[in-house]
Amino acid sequence: MNDFLPLQGTDYVEFYVGNAKQASHYYMTAFGFQPLAYAGPETGLRDRLSFVVNQQKLTFVFTASLRQGTPIAEHVSKHGDGVKVLALRVDDATSAWKETTSRGGKSSMEPKVLKDEHGEFVISGIHTYGEVEHHFIERKNYHGAFMPGYQPWRKTDFKTESTGLMYVDHCVGNVGWNQMNPWVSFYENVMGFRNILSFDDKDISTEYSALMSKVMSNGNGYVKFPINEPAEGKKKSQVEEFLEFYQGEGVQHVALATSDIVHTVTELKSRGVEFLQVPDSYYNDLLDRVGKIDEDLAPLRKLGILVDRDDEGYLLQLFSKPIQDRPTMFFEIIQRKGAKSFGKGNFKALFEAIEREQEKRGNL
Numbered sequence: 301m302n303d304f305l306p307l308q309g310t311d312y313v314e315f316y317v318g319n320a321k322q323a324s325h326y327y328m329t330a331f332g333f334q335p336l337a338y339a340g341p342e343t344g345l346r347d348r349l350s351f352v353v354n355q356q357k358l359t360f361v362f363t364a365s366l367r368q369g370t371p372i373a374e375h376v377s378k379h380g381d382g383v384k385v386l387a388l389r390v391d392d393a394t395s396a397w398k399e400t401t402s403r404g405g406k407s408s409m410e411p412k413v414l415k416d417e418h419g420e421f422v423i424s425g426i427h428t429y430g431e432v433e434h435h436f437i438e439r440k441n442y443h444g445a446f447m448p449g450y451q452p453w454r455k456t457d458f459k460t461e462s463t464g465l466m467y468v469d470h471c472v473g474n475v476g477w478n479q480m481n482p483w484v485s486f487y488e489n490v491m492g493f494r495n496i497l498s499f500d501d502k503d504i505s506t507e508y509s510a511l512m513s514k515v516m517s518n519g520n521g522y523v524k525f526p527i528n529e530p531a532e533g534k535k536k537s538q539v540e541e542f543l544e545f546y547q548g549e550g551v552q553h554v555a556l557a558t559s560d561i562v563h564t565v566t567e568l569k570s571r572g573v574e575f576l577q578v579p580d581s582y583y584n585d586l587l588d589r590v591g592k593i594d595e596d597l598a599p600l601r602k603l604g605i606l607v608d609r610d611d612e613g614y615l616l617q618l619f620s621k622p623i624q625d626r627p628t629m630f631f632e633i634i635q636r637k638g639a640k641s642f643g644k645g646n647f648k649a650l651f652e653a654i655e656r657e658q659e660k661r662g663n664l
């Protein structure tokens with residue numbers, strides 16, 4: 301079937317934050333990103349600035365307001381730090397905008413051609429759940445570091461080593477009660493995605509709380525967006541806690557891929573990134589559940605890395621604690637060894653670990 305929105309993958313993730321200088325430094329020191337580009341008053345912006353960092357195919361942008369009352373300041377005041385843009389790489393950003401807006405997508409940015417001495421760059425955008433936007437990025441005729449308007453950002457005395465993070469595996473959105481199916485339809489109808497997996501409250505429920513989830517994927521599988529909504533449980537679910545503290549729908553977690561999770565998580569932990577901890581008993585019957593794996597059990601147990609298997613192989617994964625003050629966004633670190641699924645076998649142990657954290661915060 302003809303894919304009306306061919307996507308080449310995630311181009312970048314842009315966060316609106318209270319302090320972009322310090323946020324970008326945290327991602328460099330703790331996650332091993334390298335400085336890439338900068339825009340701010342020195343490049344002609346009057347009311348905001350952005351620091352751009354990258355690591356292999358991952359690019360993160362941290363944007364903050366320099367003034368009160370701007371849309372960025374309002375966003376940070378309402379949501380705290382969070383994801384504003386999930387930017388997708390396309391061959392033709394004008395066509396991407398036309399195809400999606402003609403199918404009901406709400407425009408956030410008409411196609412714009414930006415030029416500098418490094419070539420021509422085209423960007424457009426549409427709104428998705430909450431205040432999140434998808435930007436379509438066409439950079440095939442552009443050879444600069446990031447995009448026109450940004451200057452290269454280098455640091456001479458500061459060095460930070462990579463942690464082995466490679467690319468965005470998937471980005472999960474939390475939406476409100478009864479909003480999962482409308483957003484599933486949005487991704488199907490407006491963006492040509494399909495629903496590849498579904499989890500109901502029987503799959504994802506602990507003694508206390510529940511959620512439902514549907515995984516949306518684009519045609520070539522490079523872009524995957526699971527959508528969660530809360531389900532009725534005895535106590536407040538993690539999605540409800542997110543919706544309360546984020547003051548609405550938004551990106552719950554971004555999964556970052558590595559080809560050596562033991563190395564990556566060892567590095568992240570030694571640099572201060574905190575992860576959810578499952579009980580040690582999780583490892584007692586792990587190999588009975590998932591069968592033979594290439595990794596030694598001892599380092600997985602020591603680092604708290606989870607394992608799950610599906611028909612095609614297995615995966616190793618681990619979830620960070622929230623990475624800003626509010627109990628909202630977090631990261632997943634994932635290494636796939638054939639498996640294309642999302643760790644359903646770990647849901648119960650994982651959600652119980654999340655609930656223990658919610659309990660500590662008084663939010664269960």
Ligand code: FE2
Pocket residue numbers: 470472553555632642
């Ligand atoms: Fe995930």
